[in-house]
Amino acid sequence: MPRDAAALPAAPVAGHGLALPREAGWWLLLVPAFLLMTVLYLAPILQVLAISVTEPAPGLGNYERLLTHPGLQRVIVTTLRICLVTTILSLLLGYALSYVIALASPRAQRWWLLGVLLPLWISVLVRAFAWVTLLRRQGLVNEGLLGLGLIDRPLPLVWNEFGIVVGMVHYMVPYAVLPMLAAMREIDPRLLAAARGLGASRGTAFRRVFLPLSAPGLVAAGVLVFIVTLGFYITPAILGGGKTLMAAEWIKLQILDLVRWGMGAMLATMLVVTILTLLGIFSRILDLRRVFGGGR
Amino acid sequence: MSAATREAPLAPRAGKGTGHALELRALSKRYGAFTAVDAVSLRVERGQFLTLLGPSGSGKTTILMAIAGFVAPSEGAVLLDGRDITALPPERRAFGMVFQGYALFPHMTVAENVAFPLRVRRLSRAEREAKVRAALDLVQLDRFADRRPAQLSGGQQQRVALARALVFDPDLLLLDEPLSALDKKLRAELQEELKALHRRVGRTFVNVTHDQEEALSLSDQVAILNHGRLVQMGAPAALYERPRTRFVADFLGTSNFLRGTVQEAGDPGLALQAGGTRLLQAGADLPPGSPVLLSLRPEKIALLGEAERAANEVAGTIAAWAYLGAGYSLTVRTADLGALRVALPAWRAPIAPSEGLPVRLGWAADAAVPVLEDADAA
Amino acid sequence: MNGGHPAGPLARFLAWGTVFYLLLPITIVIPVSLTDQRYLSLPQEGLSLQHYARLLGSEAWLSAIGQSLWIALGATAVSVVAGTLCAIGCWRIGRRSSELVRVLMLLPLIIPSIVYAIGLYRWFGWLDLLDRLLGVTLAHGVTGIPYVVITVSTALAAFDPRLEQAARGMGASLGQTLRWVILPRIMPGILSGAIFAFIHSWDELVMVLFIASRQVVTLPRKIWDGINENLDPTMAAVAVLLILFTVLLLALDGAVRSRAGR
Numbered sequence: 001m002p003r004d005a006a007a008l009p010a011a012p013v014a015g016h017g018l019a020l021p022r023e024a025g026w027w028l029l030l031v032p033a034f035l036l037m038t039v040l041y042l043a044p045i046l047q048v049l050a051i052s053v054t055e056p057a058p059g060l061g062n063y064e065r066l067l068t069h070p071g072l073q074r075v076i077v078t079t080l081r082i083c084l085v086t087t088i089l090s091l092l093l094g095y096a097l098s099y100v101i102a103l104a105s106p107r108a109q110r111w112w113l114l115g116v117l118l119p120l121w122i123s124v125l126v127r128a129f130a131w132v133t134l135l136r137r138q139g140l141v142n143e144g145l146l147g148l149g150l151i152d153r154p155l156p157l158v159w160n161e162f163g164i165v166v167g168m169v170h171y172m173v174p175y176a177v178l179p180m181l182a183a184m185r186e187i188d189p190r191l192l193a194a195a196r197g198l199g200a201s202r203g204t205a206f207r208r209v210f211l212p213l214s215a216p217g218l219v220a221a222g223v224l225v226f227i228v229t230l231g232f233y234i235t236p237a238i239l240g241g242g243k244t245l246m247a248a249e250w251i252k253l254q255i256l257d258l259v260r261w262g263m264g265a266m267l268a269t270m271l272v273v274t275i276l277t278l279l280g281i282f283s284r285i286l287d288l289r290r291v292f293g294g295g296r
Numbered sequence: 297m298s299a300a301t302r303e304a305p306l307a308p309r310a311g312k313g314t315g316h317a318l319e320l321r322a323l324s325k326r327y328g329a330f331t332a333v334d335a336v337s338l339r340v341e342r343g344q345f346l347t348l349l350g351p352s353g354s355g356k357t358t359i360l361m362a363i364a365g366f367v368a369p370s371e372g373a374v375l376l377d378g379r380d381i382t383a384l385p386p387e388r389r390a391f392g393m394v395f396q397g398y399a400l401f402p403h404m405t406v407a408e409n410v411a412f413p414l415r416v417r418r419l420s421r422a423e424r425e426a427k428v429r430a431a432l433d434l435v436q437l438d439r440f441a442d443r444r445p446a447q448l449s450g451g452q453q454q455r456v457a458l459a460r461a462l463v464f465d466p467d468l469l470l471l472d473e474p475l476s477a478l479d480k481k482l483r484a485e486l487q488e489e490l491k492a493l494h495r496r497v498g499r500t501f502v503n504v505t506h507d508q509e510e511a512l513s514l515s516d517q518v519a520i521l522n523h524g525r526l527v528q529m530g531a532p533a534a535l536y537e538r539p540r541t542r543f544v545a546d547f548l549g550t551s552n553f554l555r556g557t558v559q560e561a562g563d564p565g566l567a568l569q570a571g572g573t574r575l576l577q578a579g580a581d582l583p584p585g586s587p588v589l590l591s592l593r594p595e596k597i598a599l600l601g602e603a604e605r606a607a608n609e610v611a612g613t614i615a616a617w618a619y620l621g622a623g624y625s626l627t628v629r630t631a632d633l634g635a636l637r638v639a640l641p642a643w644r645a646p647i648a649p650s651e652g653l654p655v656r657l658g659w660a661a662d663a664a665v666p667v668l669e670d671a672d673a674a
Numbered sequence: 675m676n677g678g679h680p681a682g683p684l685a686r687f688l689a690w691g692t693v694f695y696l697l698l699p700i701t702i703v704i705p706v707s708l709t710d711q712r713y714l715s716l717p718q719e720g721l722s723l724q725h726y727a728r729l730l731g732s733e734a735w736l737s738a739i740g741q742s743l744w745i746a747l748g749a750t751a752v753s754v755v756a757g758t759l760c761a762i763g764c765w766r767i768g769r770r771s772s773e774l775v776r777v778l779m780l781l782p783l784i785i786p787s788i789v790y791a792i793g794l795y796r797w798f799g800w801l802d803l804l805d806r807l808l809g810v811t812l813a814h815g816v817t818g819i820p821y822v823v824i825t826v827s828t829a830l831a832a833f834d835p836r837l838e839q840a841a842r843g844m845g846a847s848l849g850q851t852l853r854w855v856i857l858p859r860i861m862p863g864i865l866s867g868a869i870f871a872f873i874h875s876w877d878e879l880v881m882v883l884f885i886a887s888r889q890v891v892t893l894p895r896k897i898w899d900g901i902n903e904n905l906d907p908t909m910a911a912v913a914v915l916l917i918l919f920t921v922l923l924l925a926l927d928g929a930v931r932s933r934a935g936r
Contacts, residue, residue: 025848026762026763026766026767026848027763027767028763029759029760029762029763029766030759030760030763030764030767030772030775032755032756032759032760033756033757033759033760033775033779033819033823034760034775034778036752036756036812036815036816036819037778037779037781037816037819040797040812040813040816041781041782041790041816041817042778042781043793043797044790044793044794044796044797045785045789045790045793047793047796047797048789048792048793051796092688093688093691093692093695094692096684096685096688096689096692097688097689097692097693099681099685099689100681100685100686100688100689101689103680103681104680104681112689112693115693115696115697116693116696117924118696118697118700118921118924119696119697119700121873121920121923121924122700122916122917122920123876123877123894123916123920124877124879125877125879125894125897125898125901126700126703126897126913126916126917127699127700128901129703129897129901129909129910129913130699130700130702130703130913131699132901132905133699133702133703133706133714133905133910134698134699134702138713138714139714140702140706140715140716143715170695170696170699173692173695173696174696202682203682206682227784230786231785231786231787231788231789232786233786233787233788233880234879234880234898238901248786248788248880251788251789251792252788252792252883252884255792255795256884261796264792265792268788268789268792268793271786271788271789272785272786272789275784275785275786276784279784364843365843366839366842366843385842386839386842386843387842387843387844387845387846387847388845389843390843390844390845391843392844393840393843393844395836395839395840396836397834397836399834399836399837399839399840401837401840401841401855401859402859403858403859412841412844412846412854413844413845413846415854416841416844416845416846416847416850417845460844461844464844464845
């Protein structure tokens with residue numbers, strides 16, 4: 001129908017009816033994503049939560065095992081330990097990197113960022129494989145050190161907790177850099193110059209001016225890194241060599257190998273609850289969209 | 297209005313009065329407890345150029361958006377030729393609109409921008425091309441049809457926005473601060489063009505601005521708004537010469553304000569006691585004892601020579617002065633009336649101003665205008 | 675940002691060390707893939723393309739690449755359509771309720787994929803989608819939505835809402851406004867989102883481990899099996915091809931962005 005301005009409806013009543021469909025049109029745009037998300041994403045996840053309290057028997061029996069099952073407790077302690085170590089190391093390396101990037105010239109910043117963002121998008125599987133190549137007994141690192149005569153027998157660098165941490169920190173450093181860099185970029189670098197000009201040493205200027213101003217980014221990065229590490233599956237599975245069990249692999253064992261759905265679903269639920277709780281607590285300083293949207 | 301006139305290619309309509317009459321009836325818009333527009337009623341006749349003038353936050357843009365249909369009024373009605381269009385969504389009103397900052401589509405060329413409203417109406421390609429050419433001719437941009445908006449100067453972009461708003465022969469053209477992004481000289485030039493364009497197309501224009509000079513020079517009618525209320529509406533000269541309230545006198549141009557009390561109401565006018573002096577004021581009728589506020593324009597005060605006499609005279613000394621090219625602006629401190637601003641044409645200034653120079657000021661009995669305090673005006 | 679206060683030597687040392695650590699594994703696989711030996715090592719006597727030849731001559735690897743490609747293309751289409759429409763809707767509605775929808779869309783970035791994967795394992799069992807291309811495509815498509823929502827929302831944040839008003843004011847309907855004004859303006863954001871949704875699906879393994887077994891063997895699944903069974907230089911060749919592919923996609927994204935920024 002050719003839209004002709006001359007065909008303005010004369011009756012204002014008809015106009016009242018027209019305001020609603022326009023608004024509704026925008027709501028209709030949400031429908032495909034909403035349907036996909038509820039039917040194919042939320043439903044399976046809610047089902048996991050349901051399984052944790054219904055199988056093998058209704059009740060909180062699976063959760064009681066948290067208190068009584070030593071193997072499970074060991075897995076949880078191992079997971080928390082590895083995640084904590086990974087978080088601390090990622091923050092340390094990421095902070096230094098962000099600091100240098102934030103203070104670099106715009107040209108240099110682009111190159112530094114490339115070095116950070118490129119690994120972020122490389123497949124986690126490829127990276128785990130590369131670490132195995134480097135770290136195994138006959139790997140390039142051990143061969144190199146042996147060749148130089150620095151060691152006389154290969155070091156156990158992989159298929160243990162050390163290997164897992166190396167791989168996980170490697171994965172998490174870019175995630176740590178993005179929120180910290182975003183926070184640091186809002187700090188006026190002239191403040192540091194001003195502090196130096198007022199007689200502060202480099203260390204004092206950093207400690208008294210830069211560090212407090214970048215603290216929110218540091219906390220945000222810490223929460224983000226810790227949350228992501230909790231659910232790691234592939235890196236620990238490959239670099240841990242089956243000897244060090246973390247939560248995700250334990251869940252997979254329960255379900256695919258032991259077919260104990262209740263137990264697997266219970267730990268999965270615990271993971272989700274822990275993550276959402278942490279996010280809830282820190283939601284004020286952690287703008288997820290910015291964290292993920294800003295640097296990519 | 298018939299379909300035939302709609303389909304006609306954009307062409308100047310003969311004479312004035314071929315546009316459409318717009319009326320607002322007790323239009324209000326509230327956002328929570330805040331009232332942005334407070335019961336504004338006004339009427340624009342066909343073919344007229346109305347400017348809504350006011351400081352920022354006066355509600356002028358909200359009124360324009362309500363006319364365009366982007367803002368739903370809380371109360372009141374918008375009428376076009378007597379027909380209530382309050383509930384009509386903007387795309388069914390199809391008024392031409394020039395947005396603040398122009399809102400040109402950056403991914404389209406000038407011609408594509410201007411063709412947009414025609415494409416929406418599914419006009420044939422040939423018809424589209426003819427109308428776009430006519431519209432670009434109208435604003436003298438025919439050579440720039442294939443450029444992108446980013447490649448144009450501010451003034452050219454403004455003209456594209458005008459062409460785009462006029463190309464589909466809209467009932468009404470709405471302009472939201474159309475000249476505010478331009479520098480002073482260009483603004484003056486485009487003011488004249490806009491005025492000429494209005495005469496040529498003969499459509500009803502509604503303009504919003506905070507620039508009083510622009511309002512005075514462009515409009516047939518100016519509506520002055522403050523705090524969401526319509527303070528005064530009228531022809532530019534009438535508003536300038538006879539402001540109803542202190543706000544209008546202050547906002548349009550500059551003004552001195554003199555406060556006094558009526559002593560006698562006589563034949564030539566009122567005799568007032570103001571400060572320590574007696575003033576004569578024509579053209580007002582108030583009982584003795586009433587307080588009066590007078591607005592006195594700086595250019596209506598003369599510097600009196602020794603022998604000259606005026607209906608009102610006051611002595612003072614020059615406290616500050618500035619040379620403005622076309623004239624001088626003086627601040628004269630007087631014992632009786634406080635500081636007065638005086639504007640003198642430079643070419644016939646009787647003195648060379650200097651600080652501390654004693655002067656005598658004088659003005660006619662009909663030079664000042666009694667105005668209301670704005671609190672009373674409500 | 676250059677305030678005349680460069681970072682100190684300790685920070686610079688740590689930063690260089692970290693970048694070396696980040697780039698080392700990615701670059702080391704390149705020489706390893708060119709080795710002339712039959713086991714994982716650096717080239718000894720010369721460079722050789724034999725492992726690439728073996729890879730490209732292998733029916734199993736090529737079929738895995740093909741399946742991954744189809745899945746990733748399908749998943750990207752799902753993510754882009756749903757994510758773009760959703761981001762535009764939320765942007766235009768702009769109320770609390772739409773904020774809730776947006777949080778819902780970001781869930782896949784927050785909840786570990788292992789949790790989703792075990793849920794899918796049973797859910798798809800009921801829907802009869804296990805070990806089928808359609809199932810994997812849908813799972814990847816849904817979890818790719820957040821990337822598109824984020825990039826399109828970012829593009830929309832820079833979109834002047836007056837352009838939409840202008841279009842409506844001139845009589846354009848919702849569909850016309852979308853097609854002629856909004857979509858062309860946010861196309862770079864959509865392309866960016868598409869690239870990331872594609873990479874997401876192309877690399878995804880955890881879900882595939884649970885919902886696919888024999889019929890559907892994606893490239894990551896094949897690599898996973900390779901790492902667990904026989905570590906040979908063919909794996910390094912695959913890794914290099916994957917890295918190059920990712921770099922190519924990121925370069926494409928960079929080109930899209932710089933064109934949009936101009």
